[in-house]
Amino acid sequence: MYLEIKDCSLFEQVEKLTTALVQTLSINGTSGEVEIADKVEAILRTFPYFQKHPDRVWTQFLPDDQLGRKNVFARVKGRGNAKKTVIFHSHIDTVGIEDYGQQESIANHPEELLHFFKQWDGNKEVREHALSGDWMFGRGAVDMKSGVAVHLVNVLYFSEHRDEWDGEIIFMANPVEENQHTGVIASVDELLRLRQEEQLEYVVAINNDYISPLYPGDPRKYIYTGAGGKLLPCFYVYGRETHVGQTLFGLDPTLVTSELNRLINNNMELTEQVEGEMMTPPSALYQRDTKAFYNVQTAVTSHLYFNLMVLEASPKEVMSKLKKVAAAAAENIRNYYEAQYRTFARVNAFPEEGPDWELEVYTYEEYCRMLGEQGVDVRAVTARVAAEHQGMELRELCFEIVDTLRKLDRSGKPSIVIFFAPPYCPHNYLKGDSARDEEVLHVISDVIARWEGKTGESFAVKRFFPYLTDSSYLSLHDTDEEVASLIDNFPEWDKIYPVPVKKIRDLNVPAINVGVFGLDAHRWTERVYKPYSFETVPRMIRDMAGSWLKPQTAGSIHT
Template identity: 70%
Template sequence: MYKKLKNLPLTDQVEALTASLVQTLSINGTDGEVKIAEKIEQILRSFPYFKQRPDQVWTQELPNDAIGRKNVFAHIKGNVNSKKTVVFHAHIDTVGIEDFGAQQSIANDPAELLKYFQTYSNDEEIQTQALTGDWMFGRGALDMKSGVAVHLMNVLHFSEHLEDWDGDIIFMANPVEENQHSGVIAAVDELLRLRVEEGLDYVVAVNTDYISALYPGDTNKYIFTGAGGKLLPCFYVYGRETHAGQTLNGLDPTLITSELNKRINNNMKLTEHIEGELITPPSALYHRDTKEFYNVQTAVTSHLYFNFMVLEASPKDIMEKLKVEAKAAAAEIKAYYEENYKAFARVNQFPSDRPNWDINVYSYAEYCEKLSVQGIDVKAAASQVLKENPALELRDLCFKVVDRLRELDQAVTPCVIVFYAPPYCPHNYLTGKDARDREILQTIEEATARTSARTSDTFLVKKFFPYLTDSSYLSLHDTDEEVDYLVDNFPEWNKIYPVPIKNIRKLNIPSINVGVYGFDAHRWTERVYKPYSFDTVPRLIRNMTRSWLKVAVNQ
């Protein structure tokens, strides 16, 4: 690959490399994630620096990964006067291509997609952009193979100019970002190993995950100095089943989850409000009852979970908010049943005696305590569920654990049990309170000012990257007490989703995002803007990196 790239100008280098990476489909959960890792390793090994030092490119297999996915690492050593280290990182998996419909066969062919969109009359803006030649289309072109290409070309650049900088650069490419983040989670141990064995002093990590306009007409380019976190709050609702012909004698759990969905889904009142930061409301990712086939019995249980973005709030803060909503939903559904039963009794001239529709609300920790009082060994019961279901999808596995515990409850009544399930993405950001943070922020300010003078781009610096990102796992702001609360309300945390909290806290690398720019990530019209992404972004990162690897930064 190096031979194809070496004589090209920077913009053409990044474009050629992005197109090559897009052509290798790397859909999350497929062997394409293995193939793209192998391709990136081959590209790195084609660079002259690594031909002379082949041991400075290596892979790390993900533990217990059924597909055999792996992280790719490369290590460039500059002048030996310093061990200051900058980490370039990016994810290499993408979402699927089903959204391309009839165009699935060219979803990974930027040239063919460009021709298609140049004649695409259903969206004038997209057609106009395609006709300019300034945009590249294709699955992963924006999210985020162009970001991987930027890092690779900067690795090549710094490996060819060793005399210009002191310290070390670590490149890492991680799979499994689009759902479980297990690539970067495994990389935590590798980064710690390198710190100990190589004596590295990590200054900052730079992610190139995509940025986009935050509102119509927005032309700003954003630099993010941290990562928003994510929780996945889940609602297990146990009702009272009945024959459909006696429906008001039961308690339909889907009514409760529907009311919860209405109260929580896209509700801005449940979000944090931090001035200057993008705030996104919770969104439902899953909602269904547990019936497996048709019959005339109402559902016994119903499941619901939400994507819940977190900036500074703790797991306890979120749980308390959601329990308030659950109790309000339970009261609303109870009143709904009472009103309709009253009408039912009147129309049918029945006595006014009616069933009880009380619904209790518990956090997972509270429910486990309730069972423990009954003498039930909660840990043993949960562990047995894991043994019986070794291949079950992780969120389904958490629901299965809760369901087994409910079956063991000797005093069970209709209830809502609120718990957390994978993934947990920690939040972090530069506080500016210590010398290290201030040095990084100063470098960002100076580098963006110089770039803006050259390109006329307007840069805005914000704390929290507004989408999910692997950067969440390089440092941690949640306190031990806050993490303990999360673990207590997360079924079988240590076995189902053992995030290495202590090691992340020990690693403590601030990660900023200097992203490629484009529109429609995760849509079939996904496209990356080439002038900014293929030229401005790599030069901006080079500018920042030279500064960090010349100026002492206190860790």
Template identity: 50%
Template structure:
């Protein structure tokens, strides 16, 4: 690759690398994630500096990964011994390509897609972008192979101009970002090892993940000084089955699930209140009942979970909101059924007392503790459940654990159990009260003003990257007490899923997202804007890198 890009103008180098990476189908959960790691390693090893220092390029295979996926690392050491280090990082996987429909076979062909969209009359904005020639199309072009290419082009630049760096540059590329972030989670241990063995001080981590306009006609280029966190807020709803001919004798868990969904799903009243930030409400990712086939019995249980972004609030706040929504739904059900039963009994002349429609609400922690008091070995039941279903989806296993504990405790009371399930992304942002983080923030302000005056870009800085990102696992603002609230209400934590919270706190690397700019990520119209992404952004990142490394050492 070095021979193909060494004589190109700088603005064309990142585009050339992007096209090379887009051609590799690296869909999450496929062998393509192995292929893209091999290609990235080969590109880096083609640079003259790394040909002369092959030991400074290496990979880390993910533990127990059946595909053999790897993290890729490269360390460009300063010409003068120093501990000061900046990290560039990006993810290598993409979402699938089925959304391309009839042209799926061309999903990795930017030239074909540009020609196609030049003649596409069903979306004027996409057509105009294709006609302009300023946009590069293709799966992964925006999210985020162009960001990886920018990091590689800057790595190449600095490997040829080491005198411009007053510190070290560590570049890492991670798989498995699009679902469970397994790549960067395992990279945490490698970063700690490097810090210990090579005596590195990590001053800043720069993610190149994409940014997009936030509304039609939005002129801003966004830069984010932190990452939103994520919890999966879950409900297990145990009802009381009934024949449809005796429907009022039961408690329908789907009714409760529907009420909870209405209360939380896309409801800004359930979102955090932080002026000026892109704050999103809970969104429903799963809603099912337990019936495997048709019959005339109402459902015995229902399953429901929501994506919850964390910005400033604690996990305990989320848990309390889940409980409150469940309690309100159960109370509404009781009032509703009493009213309907009155109408029903009056119509048919029944004079019997109405059934009991009360429904308990409890956290998983309280449910597990109650099961222990009846003699249930919660840990043993959990272990057996995980072993029986070794390859099942993490979320489904969480529900299976609760159902196994119910069976062991012989507890089939109508109830709603609120809990958390994978993945868990910590949240972080640059804090004014931390000197090293405040200096990074101040430097970024200066760099955005300087670059804006030079290029005419209209920059806007916000704290929370609005999409989920690997940056969440390089620092965390949650306290130990707050993460304990998650762990105690997380079925199977440490068996089927966990993250190294203590190690992440030990790393505590300030993070920013300085991403490529584009539109329609995760859709077949995905595209990256070349003039900014390949021209302005790489230089902006270099300015930030040099400013951080030439400043006072961080913590």
């Protein structure tokens, strides 16, 4: 690959590499994630520096990964012996291509998609973008094969200009970002190993995950100095089953999850309000009952879970808020049933006294404590269920654990049990309360000012990257007490999703995002804006890294 790009302009280098990476499908959960890792490693090994130092490119297999997925690392040393180190990292997996419909066969062929969209009349803006020649289409074009390409081109640049900087650059490409983040989680051990063995001083990690306008007509490009976190709160609802001919004598769990969904889904009152930061409301990702086939019995249980972004709130605070919402849902459902039964009794000339529609509301921690008081060995039960269902989809496994516990509950009362399931993404940001943070923020401010003057772009710095990102796992702000609250409400944390919180806190690398720019990520019209992403972004990252790795006796990196 080096021979194909060595005499090209920066823009052409990024464009060629992005095209090559998009052409290799790397859908999350498929062997394509292995293929793209192999491709990234192969590209790195064509660079002259790594031809001379082949040991400075290596891979790390993810523990117990059935697909054999792996992280790809590369390491470039500057001219001297300085230990300051900048990390370039990106993710290499993508979402699926089913959304492309009839164009699915060309979802990873940018040129063919460009030709299609030039003639497509389904969306005026998309067609105009295609006709302009400034946009590249394709699955992963913006999220985030172009970001990987930017880092690869900059690794090549720094490897060919080693006399201009001092310190080290570590390149890292991670799979499994689009759901479980197990790629970057595994990399924590590798980064800690390198730091200890080589006495490295990690200054900052630069991610270049995609950015988009935050609202229609938004003229700004955003630099993020941290990552928002994510929790996945789950609601297990046990109702009271009945024949459909006696429906008001039961307690339908699907009605309860529907009410929970109504109260939580896209509810802005449940979002944090942090001045200057964008915050998205919780969003339902899953809702269904557990009936396996048709019959005329109402459902016994129903499941619901949400994507819930956090900026500064702790898991304990989130759980407390959600328990109050669940209590309100339980009251609403009771009132609804009572009202319907009064009408039912009146029109049928039945006695007005009906059954009890009370719902108990528990956090997982509270439910386990209650079962323990009944004599249930909760830890033995949950461990057994986890062992018996290895390979089960992780969220389903969590529900299976709660369902097994519920069957041991001698009270038999209808109930709502709230718990957390994977993934858990920590939140972090540059606080500016240390010399290192101050240095990082100063360079960002300096580089932004310089590039606003050069390009006419308008930049804005925000603390929290508003989408999910691997950067969450390079630093952690939750306290031990806050993390304990999470673990206590997370079924079989140690086996299902053992995020190494202590190691992440020890690693503590400031994580910023200088992202490629595009539109419609995770949609079939996904596209990356080439002038900014292929030219400005790599030069800004180059400028920043050069400032942090500036030799004591030399000027800054040429841009």
